[in-house]
Amino acid sequence: MTTRSMAFRGSFTSREQVAVYEFSWPVTVVIPLAAVFIQAFIPVEVRFLPVIDLPMMVVIFFAVARRNPISGSITGAIIGLMQDTLAGPHHPLGMYGICNTIIGFAASSLGVKIDVENPGTRFLITYIFFIVHQGIYYGIAHGLLRQTAEWSWSHVALSALANALLALFLFALLDKLKQK
């Protein structure tokens, strides 16, 4: 793991220096692809998986690990566009791209201010970002594209909970891929 000590103004973490992690190129490429692949393939067998948003979790993980808003935005845009390409023909390219771009930017910006290594923090930010993600998607679909979209608070809350719980295990697994 390569860490660089950086001092951030306005950080809410108790540590004065926050570690910035980097990842190897294979990991940077394979993990997002694998997330998109699993997201597209697994629902054939496990139908409830669409409520799980693995690509969004990967975006959050890379963003908070790198703590670079630009990197987080670009990562989110790329992963989101990959999701868009596999969606239906009536699903315009860019819907998930915009959502994940904002999530990546927000997660990396938040990562420089709070300690995102804590499981509680990870649970909370994943829960909140999932709701934000769904809200942005609903806004684009319903507001910009005039598509039929439904918003169910209960569905979103339960989905966010499922994603947050899964994120704890996923982030712990991906931590092992951080480079020293």
Next chain:
Amino acid sequence: METFLGRYRNLIVLAAILFAQLIGLAVQVKLPSQQGQTRLIRFWAVAAITPFEKAVVHTQNWVRDTWRGYLYLHGVRRENRQLRAQIERMKLDEMRLNEDAKMARRIQALLAFKEQYVEDTVAAQVIGTSGSDQSRVLYIDKGSRDGIKGDMAVITPTGIVGKVVQVFPESSQVLPINDQLSGVGAALKDTRLQGILKGAPNGTTTLQYVMADEKVEPGEEVITSGGDRIFPKGLPVGKVVSVEPGKDLFLNIRIVPTARLDRLEEVLVVTKITEKPPDTKDLGPIRAADILAARLPTYQTPPPPAAMAGNVATGVANAAGAAGGTATTPPAGAGGTAARPNVGAAGIAARPNSGAANVAGAAGGTATTPAGAAGTAARPNVGAAGIAARPNAGTANAAGTTGGAATTPTASGGGAVARPNASPSAAGAASAAGRLNGVGAGSSSSTATAGVQTRTATPVANGVTKLSTTTGVNSGTRSAGTVATPPNGGASTQNGAVSSNGTASATQRNSVAKGTSSTATPRVQPGSTAISAASSDGDSAATATSTQQRPIKKVIVEPDPLPVRKVPAGTANSAAPSNNGTGLTPKPVQKPPQQAAPNPNPAPTSQPEGTNPQR
């Protein structure tokens, strides 16, 4: 400037990325891709991910098949026994349904229906999804190299799945019916109400655009209507689970698809649909009646009453035999026939009796075997039998009574079946029956339609009655039940396949007999009863085409000893002696016990009971 860019660099980059994507969205909305075209980035993404998905799915299938096929065989013997028993049951069902299917195809052929057939399919494996909760598209492992094209229907043996929306060389994208962007032409199987099946964002499916005043019950099956030109008509779609009032005066009918859209593994892509008339090659020889029925007009404007009076049962056999029960209207002769076409309904109504009449004749008048071996054996008689079983609803018969489902006491030895007139012009006459040999086997059941005419026997002078038809109302009523009263002890009949209200009025007497195969020469005999037209032979009855008519403009006959009266629907009547037009002297037929005693004060006119001219 540099300070500004450096300070807000992150936000500027974010804004730039978002702006670029928004522009991309706007372009896609403004310039949607043409049908069949795929954006390059989608093509690349799918091409990159498909090989991995295929590899995983095929490996998974191999492992599963190996396990289930060679290792995990628990309960296989028991399941095998159950399946064998199920096959036996299904064979019986198949025999029963096969007759109905043949009849339906025959009718379709005559009506020039074109049926859609799924001629070719390609089996495909579901290898992926969109991975999104908002989009429910599926990916299958067959693409353009396998002959897949856009807008092809995707089905399973249990029901429809969706349609192909994008095609790649090695895979295709399927839009399932529960996607919110999907729309399928569907119809309720029983009520035949049509609507559009649409998906919802939450994955449910609803049948829309069914008016709120329609009655739809949960549990009713939904099939494709064929209106979308993608799915052939008649494929199972799902079942109604709930019906609620919707907006805009439409019902909100929730449907559960019969295909397990959340457990799809293998699907069939319909690659070729042909539209052609039903194949009638295996339906046996084509009868002359069928050919004639196809050539003859199916509907004619009712002529003036005066003309109808003289028209006595002509062309009846045509109507009857046509298409095994498709009653087309015989041509009106000079006298004009107010024959109600009775197309379709009559045929179908008569259908259950096919074979029945045969049996009736053979067994002395029992008429109830719907299909079955007897009916099948008497195959050529199906049409005739159907008609035989189709007396004029509500027409009276020899007894001069009116009434309900009438009956045809007929005769004939050897299974000959008397065929009552299917034409309302023989109003009040259904039977002519039994005239042949007087064997009077009651057969028949009335399930059909009949036009209703009101005929009037008006006393014009002492002892003289003027017979005239006052109205020629085609009612198209169906008779339900049937009744048959065998004069000579044959078993009576049954059947009530379809419905009726035997309306009718036939208030006269007269009779006519009718004939054998080729000519039906109506005659009026004093003292006889009932105008009828019937042919009393078995097969040829169906082909008997009566073309000769002897219009009777005015008939003055001796007073009828039998009074004009009304007979409740469903009553049977016996035939009176008459000349059958063949020169044979008919034997007197014993009147059935149901026949009412003569009314010494006959009413001059008679109105049909339950007649609904609007029907």
